[in-house]
Amino acid sequence: MSRGHLPPIAATLNKVLKRDAPGGPSAPGDFAFCVALGSDQRLATAIMPVTLHLPTVLAKLADGRVLDAEGGTVRAVVTDVATRFPALAPRLRDDAGNPYPFVTFYVNDEDPRLHGGFAAAVHDAAELTAVPAIAGG
Numbered sequence: 001m002s003r004g005h006l007p008p009i010a011a012t013l014n015k016v017l018k019r020d021a022p023g024g025p026s027a028p029g030d031f032a033f034c035v036a037l038g039s040d041q042r043l044a045t046a047i048m049p050v051t052l053h054l055p056t057v058l059a060k061l062a063d064g065r066v067l068d069a070e071g072g073t074v075r076a077v078v079t080d081v082a083t084r085f086p087a088l089a090p091r092l093r094d095d096a097g098n099p100y101p102f103v104t105f106y107v108n109d110e111d112p113r114l115h116g117g118f119a120a121a122v123h124d125a126a127e128l129t130a131v132p133a134i135a136g137g
Helices: 008-017 074-084
Strands: 020-022 033-037 040-044 049-053 066-070 103-107 127-132
Touching: 049 074, 066 074, 074 103
Parallel strands: 049 127
Antiparallel strands: 020 040, 033 040, 049 066, 103 127
């Protein structure tokens, strides 16, 4: 198979997903799964439905403690929620979209900072939990 040529199923998948980021799994951007084509890899991005759990203090700025969200990475999920709930956005990330050091996100009870941070992949039906640092004593 020539480089750049996609078999019919992969071409159809790319049209459906409307995104093709060449460069394989290490390419920047959201991704959920890869379609390997022999020695050639094409990255296909899918929007994964996930659940974001918020503490009570942040839930007041959204529709409740449990939010449905979409995204293929932690960053994409946080961006989705920040876009839909603008009052919540500055509590989850800075103006440039980067994570705050005092807000930790967990993906299925695992720390994504060990798997790429905000670029860590989020799979279908994943459970994300936002945990802001609490000051006081």
